[in-house]
Structure formats: structure tokens, C-alpha cells
Amino acid sequence: MENACPDFAPRLITWQRAQGRHDLPWQVTDPYRIWVSEIMLQQTRVETVIPYYARFLARFPDVQALAAAPLDEVMAHWSGLGYYSRARHLHAAAQRVMEAHGGAFPREPAVIETLPGIGRSTAAAIAAFAWETRAAILDGNVKRVLTRVFGIAGWPGERAVETRLWELAQRLLPSQDLRAYTQGLMDLGATRCTRTRPRCGECPFDSDCIAHRHGRQAELPGARPRKSLPEKAVQMLALLHAGEVQLEKRPAPGIWGGLWSLPECAVETDPVALLQGRGYRISAVRELPGFVHTFSHYRLHIRPWRIDVSRPQEAGEPGRLWLPLEEVADAALPAPVRRILEGLHVR
DNA sequence: AATGCGGGGAC
DNA sequence: GTCCCAGCATT
Numbered sequence: 472m473e474n475a476c477p478d479f480a481p482r483l484i485t486w487q488r489a490q491g492r493h494d495l496p497w498q499v500t501d502p503y504r505i506w507v508s509e510i511m512l513q514q515t516r517v518e519t520v521i522p523y524y525a526r527f528l529a530r531f532p533d534v535q536a537l538a539a540a541p542l543d544e545v546m547a548h549w550s551g552l553g554y555y556s557r558a559r560h561l562h563a564a565a566q567r568v569m570e571a572h573g574g575a576f577p578r579e580p581a582v583i584e585t586l587p588g589i590g591r592s593t594a595a596a597i598a599a600f601a602w603e604t605r606a607a608i609l610d611g612n613v614k615r616v617l618t619r620v621f622g623i624a625g626w627p628g629e630r631a632v633e634t635r636l637w638e639l640a641q642r643l644l645p646s647q648d649l650r651a652y653t654q655g656l657m658d659l660g661a662t663r664c665t666r667t668r669p670r671c672g673e674c675p676f677d678s679d680c681i682a683h684r685h686g687r688q689a690e691l692p693g694a695r696p697r698k699s700l701p702e703k704a705v706q707m708l709a710l711l712h713a714g715e716v717q718l719e720k721r722p723a724p725g726i727w728g729g730l731w732s733l734p735e736c737a738v739e740t741d742p743v744a745l746l747q748g749r750g751y752r753i754s755a756v757r758e759l760p761g762f763v764h765t766f767s768h769y770r771l772h773i774r775p776w777r778i779d780v781s782r783p784q785e786a787g788e789p790g791r792l793w794l795p796l797e798e799v800a801d802a803a804l805p806a807p808v809r810r811i812l813e814g815l816h817v818r
Numbered sequence: 819a820a821t822g823c824g825g826g827g828a829c
Numbered sequence: 830g831t832c833c834c835a836g837c838a839t840t
Binding site for chain 3: 508515587667
């Protein structure tokens with residue numbers, strides 16, 4: 472497979488030295504500073520990390536200072552970065568480095584990986600940058616570069632594909648210059664082999680890259696399989712009376728919790744009969760155009776109705792109000808409810 | 819093997 | 830809006 476590009480590593484190293492990034496704040500040899508950067512950079516972009524990194528190192532300049540600091544203060548310096556278990560693990564790992572390793576960061580990737588918050592790729596990156604250790608990384612950048620250059624299909628999150636990528640990453644490792652090589656993989660992925668609109672004309676593997684040769688840059692790496700969302704359906708009832716619409720407050724845990732929404736009923740239910748059973752007198756009924764609202768967990772087919780009532784009921788119940796249509800713009804409404812009501816107001 | 823974990827930027 | 834980002838831990 473790697474026959475597609477037999478001199479991958481030396482070409483990458485040469486490219487990194489000429490075209491790669493050399494001014495990132497964590498391009499140092501202190502393993503502590505490299506370690507902190509690698510944790511912050513997990514699932515987080517370089518531009519986002521830079522200001523946090525500066526503040527963090529100013530307050531916790533070495534592993535001893537981090538281990539001795541209160542966790543609350545570590546968390547405060549992480550505030551806004553997200554994935555806060557990274558900060559808790561970082562703090563715990565600093566204390567273990569002090570107690571189990573006498574304050575000296577371990578050099579062997581297998582030992583580094585036993586520290587909390589450090590997996591295979593992060594352990595390899597720390598060792599490669601700090602000591603030129605021959606260890607393979609496999610982050611999002613590397614997955615993108617390798618799937619494209621070597622034409623590896625499938626979603627990298629799938630076990631079989633990830634196993635292939637780890638094997639390939641391991642086989643491609645040079646015997647020296649691991650610092651430039653590892654940085655080159657990241658630099659290429661970040662500045663040339665980008666997710667969209669890759670700059671193939673400025674890539675050292677231009678002529679060899681399978682994806683470029685076949686115009687498959689957009690197909691590689693393979694996309695996460697689209698999980699088919701469950702389909703649900705509901706009818707929403709816009710009850711109108713004297714220029715006002717009835718709203719219900721959604722229960723607090725649950726979808727749209729705390730927002731004001733329209734009364735609902737199942738699609739099997741006849742809304743007119745339902746309302747008449749509750750004592751409403753109905754003067755006009757019109758079914759409005761249906762549409763689909765997509766959540767992260769399911770797709771909701773919404774069938775809205777405009778129902779003019781001449782004798783409203785259920786007034787004064789808690790969690791139920793009549794809102795003047797003129798005030799729809801300022802109300803706390805779910806997006807699809809707002810869409811329905813704004814459509815009404817135009818008429 | 820799947821999911822939870824944040825926030826932000828690109829499109 | 831969706832997708833992804835210098836991933837890892839947990840189940």
C-alpha cells in the first residue's frame with residue numbers, strides 16, 4: 472500500500488523544514504509544555520488554544536506548580552476551553568508525575584500513556600517532540616493525510632479502518648528526525664490537506680496522492696455514517712381568539728423545556744373533536760402546510776392547524792397563556808413554533 | 819462498538 | 830443548520 476509513496480517520510484521531513492510551522496508557542500523541548508499543549512489541542516483548534524496556553528503556563532509554569540495548585544484554580548484557567556475532564560486529568564497526572572516519577576516526566580510512550588488523559592496518540596506526540604522518540608501519532612490531521620495520500624476508504628472512526636491507519640502510521644515512521652516528521656504530519660493536515668478545499672498544488676505529495684490523482688479529495692476521509700434519525704410526527708394547534716394565540720409552557724427537563732409552545736395532539740387525533748370535547752366553540756379551521764424539524768436525535772414532522780375559537784376554555788390555568796400575535800417576536804418560542812406563528816401573522 | 823464530553827469556526 | 834477539530838475515558 473505504501474508503495475504508492477515509497478519515500479513518504481523523507482519528503483515530509485524536507486517539506487516541514489521548508490514550509491511547515493516553526494513559531495507555535497509549544498515548539499519547545501520541555502516535556503511539560505509539550506504535554507500541556509497536546510492536552511489542550513485535543514479536539515480543539517490551534518487558534519483557540521493559543522491564548523489559553525499562554526495564561527495557563529504563566530500561572531502553572533512547571534509540573535510542580537500544577538501539581539501543587541488547587542483543582543479549582545486549574546479549572547478556572549480551563550474555563551471556556553470545553554472538555555473539562557481534560558483539566559481534571561491533567562491535574563491528577565501532574566500529581567502522579569510528582570509522586571510516582573519524582574517530578575520527571577516519563578520518557579517511554581507506554582508509560583506516558585498510563586497517565587490520565589493521555590492516550591496512544593498523545594503519548595507518542597509528547598515523546599516525539601520532547602525526545603525524538605520513534606512513535607506514531609494518529610489524530611484528525613494524520614487520518615486525513617493518510618486516507619488521501621494512500622487512498623484508504625471508509626470512515627476512520629470504524630475499528631477496521633482505524634487499525635489500518637495505525638499500522639500504516641507505524642510503518643511509515645522514519646528512523647530519525649521524528650520531531651520534524653511528526654510536526655510535518657500535523658502541519659500538512661492543518662495547512663495543505665485541509666478538510667475542504669485542500670491546497671494540493673502546494674503539497675509535497677501532489678503527484679502521488681491517490682485522492683488528488685482521482686479527484687477524490689472530497690470523498691476521503693470517508694464520512695461518518697449518517698445515523699438514520701427516528702421519525703416522529705405531531706399536530707400543533709394554533710388556537711386564535713381576539714388576536715391572541717394560546718401557548719403552553721414545556722416541562723423543564725425535555726425538549727424545548729421552559730419554552731412556550733403550541734398545544735399538541737397525536738396525528739391520529741381529530742383536533743376539532745378534541746377541542747370540542749374540552750368545551751371550545753370553533754368558528755373556523757384550516758390545516759397549514761406541514762414541515763419537518765430536525766433534532767440531533769430524531770426528525771419531527773409537524774402538522775400545524777389554524778383554529779379560530781369563539782369561546783375559549785382553559786383560561787387561567789398555570790402554564791397556559793394567550794399571547795397577542797404582535798408579541799410573538801419577543802416570546803421564548805421554539806424555532807418551528809415561531810415559524811408557524813409568523814406565518815399566521817403575515818395573513 | 820457506542821457514547822459522552824464543550825465550544826467555536828468553516829461552510 | 831451540519832461537520833469537524835493536535836482524542837480520551839467509560840460503558
